[in-house]
Amino acid sequence: MRVLGVDPGLTRCGVGVVEGVAGRPLRMLGVGVVRTPSDAELGERLVAIERGIEAWLDEYRPEFVAVERVFSQHNVRTVMGTAQASAVAMLCAARRGLPVALHTPSEVKAAVTGNGRAEKDQVGAMVTRLLRLDAPPKPADAADALALAICHIWRAPAINRLQQAHAAARAPRIPVRKVTR
Amino acid sequence: MRVLGVDPGLTRCGVGVVEGVAGRPLRMLGVGVVRTPSDAELGERLVAIERGIEAWLDEYRPEFVAVERVFSQHNVRTVMGTAQASAVAMLCAARRGLPVALHTPSEVKAAVTGNGRAEKDQVGAMVTRLLRLDAPPKPADAADALALAICHIWRAPAINRLQQAHAAARAPRIPVRKVTR
Numbered sequence: 001m002r003v004l005g006v007d008p009g010l011t012r013c014g015v016g017v018v019e020g021v022a023g024r025p026l027r028m029l030g031v032g033v034v035r036t037p038s039d040a041e042l043g044e045r046l047v048a049i050e051r052g053i054e055a056w057l058d059e060y061r062p063e064f065v066a067v068e069r070v071f072s073q074h075n076v077r078t079v080m081g082t083a084q085a086s087a088v089a090m091l092c093a094a095r096r097g098l099p100v101a102l103h104t105p106s107e108v109k110a111a112v113t114g115n116g117r118a119e120k121d122q123v124g125a126m127v128t129r130l131l132r133l134d135a136p137p138k139p140a141d142a143a144d145a146l147a148l149a150i151c152h153i154w155r156a157p158a159i160n161r162l163q164q165a166h167a168a169a170r171a172p173r174i175p176v177r178k179v180t181r
Numbered sequence: 182m183r184v185l186g187v188d189p190g191l192t193r194c195g196v197g198v199v200e201g202v203a204g205r206p207l208r209m210l211g212v213g214v215v216r217t218p219s220d221a222e223l224g225e226r227l228v229a230i231e232r233g234i235e236a237w238l239d240e241y242r243p244e245f246v247a248v249e250r251v252f253s254q255h256n257v258r259t260v261m262g263t264a265q266a267s268a269v270a271m272l273c274a275a276r277r278g279l280p281v282a283l284h285t286p287s288e289v290k291a292a293v294t295g296n297g298r299a300e301k302d303q304v305g306a307m308v309t310r311l312l313r314l315d316a317p318p319k320p321a322d323a324a325d326a327l328a329l330a331i332c333h334i335w336r337a338p339a340i341n342r343l344q345q346a347h348a349a350a351r352a353p354r355i356p357v358r359k360v361t362r
Binding site for chain 2: 041042043044046047050070079080083084085086087088090091093094095100102
């Protein structure tokens with residue numbers, strides 16, 4: 001599976017594409033940052049993020065998009081911008097019919113380092129190792145986007161099973177005839 | 182001037198179009214609500230909001246879009262959805278090159294009722310009176326969208342003067358020759 005990870009932000013929106021399946025070596029296809037000038041109007045910044053994400057979707061044609069789930073317990077101003085940037089990323093993906101998954105920062109850290117409270121450096125180091133890169137991607141937002149994509153590839157089997165179970169529970173009960181031979 | 186007011190929300194996004202200038206009677210051109218099902222995926226809800234806002238922009242061709250400024254001091258879950266819905270509204274406007282203005286709830290209340298802490302009912306009553314409607318628009322999100330548009334029409338002259346002053350202050354200083362006769 002090919003996943004675009006997006007670490008949303010108004011000033012720097014990290015993006016990274018990883019291909020692979022759980023249990024096999026992963027491959028990085030691309031990594032970068034969509035930047036918008038902090039002195040531009042908010043609407044124009046959102047348009048710039050839309051164009052950036054669209055360009056990445058066009059170039060790499062991912063099958064899934066994984067976006068960091070935004071919480072509002074942190075810095076109030078930053079969180080609003082992050083929520084708005086993440087909305088644009090989700091919109092771009094959903095418009096193309098791509099499934100969007102949200103993962104929390106601690107889920108991502110736990111997936112790639114084994115520790116949900118790992119430091120930035122540790123995440124960067126593990127992303128470098130898992131993708132067999134020469135050096136940690138810079139800035140941290142780019143490394144975080146790759147970590148999100150890796151997290152999604154590794155969690156996807158469990159998420160799919162959960163969704164199937166939910167769907168089965170919601171589906172109308174069809175009596176199953178027991179076949180005995 | 183013709184203004185589309187948007188009271189952003191994921192479940193109900195209030196929209197209202199008002200035409201007029203400060204100091205003259207105002208005219209409502211349209212009011213409504215863009216709704217999205219609460220059990221849909223977040224990405225799909227944002228796509229539905231985008232389609233809804235685009236339809237309003239297509240039909241009424243406003244020259245300005247006024248969106249409620251979102252604060253995060255309130256309910257955390259609601260605020261994230263509001264921020265995301267507002268991002269879609271701003272994106273739709275900015276993509277068309279329409280100026281987007283953000284007004285706080287208290288600015289809007291103060292503009293239409295004279296009291297920045299007015300109750301919902303009072304805002305609805307003043308919107309009804311100012312636009313000479315037969316009854317307050319329902320739901321409250323629709324009335325709030327009209328109040329936002331009215332607030333923008335009334336505040337626009339002051340905002341424009343402020344922006345001109347800022348632009349002048351940022352512009353390179355050109356020595357002005359004093360002309361005396």
